[in-house]
Every structure is written in structure tokens, then in C-alpha cells.
Amino acid sequence: MKLLVCIIDNFYRDEVEKQLKQKDYRMTELASSGGFWRKGNTTFLFGVEEQDVSILKESIKEACLDLEKKKQRKSKQAHRFTSFLVDVKDSAPFLAANQR
Known part of the structure; x- marks a missing residue:
């Protein structure tokens, strides 16, 4: 199991969700x-799951591109989001730090 941390511009938030x-x-x-x-x-x-990471990233990208097409807005950036992949077993310290 992996934890995908995905940072995205608020412009895309509703469509991605x-x-x-x-x-x-x-x-x-x-x-x-x-x-x-x-x-x-x-x-x-x-x-x-690790085997589904690329499918998830592609789904996020498609949602961003769909919104750009609907709103007739072209991104000036090559990437619509930034993501980090963390193995769940390694994410415990990261998640525990946010519970203080």
C-alpha cells in the first residue's frame, strides 16, 4: 500500500474531487x-495499491485537462500537480507529526 500526496492548484480542486x-x-x-x-x-x-498509482495519476491529469477544456484555460505549466509517493509503512512518522 502506498500513500500518494498530491498538491494541486485550487483551480482544479473541485473537478479532481x-x-x-x-x-x-x-x-x-x-x-x-x-x-x-x-x-x-x-x-x-x-x-x-502500488499497481494502481499510474492509473490514479492519469485520472488526476485527465480531470485537470477536462476542466481546462471546459473553462477554455490553458495551463502555463507543464505539470498540473505535484505528487509524492510514500510507502505506507514509512508514513507513520509523517502522519503522527500532524496529530500534535
Whole structure:
């Protein structure tokens, strides 16, 4: 089992959440601003099996591209999101630090 930490611009948040829920992905959302991209963004946490990571990332990318097409907005960035993959057994210290 892996933990996919995905940081995404708030512009895409609703569409990503909607499309991934329709595909039965379960996620946790954390709102944040500043620091990483110096603007409002949302961090999604996904628990996913290793063999499904590439499918999940592709689903996120498709949701972002669908929204750009609907809103007629082209991204100036090559990537729509940034993600980090952590083995669940290695994520315990990361998750425990947030419970203080």
C-alpha cells in the first residue's frame, strides 16, 4: 500500500474531487496556501495499491485537462500537480507529526 500526496492548484480542486469520487477513489483533502506554489492549493492524500498509482495519476491529469477544456484555460505549466509517493509503512512518522 502506498500513500500518494498530491498538491494541486485550487483551480482544479473541485473537478479532481468530483471525477475521482465518480471513479470510487477515496481521499482526504487538506487546504493550504503559500509556501509550495505561493498560492492557494489543496493537498490530496490517497491510499492506493502500488499497481494502481499510474492509473490514479492519469485520472488526476485527465480531470485537470477536462476542466481546462471546459473553462477554455490553458495551463502555463507543464505539470498540473505535484505528487509524492510514500510507502505506507514509512508514513507513520509523517502522519503522527500532524496529530500534535
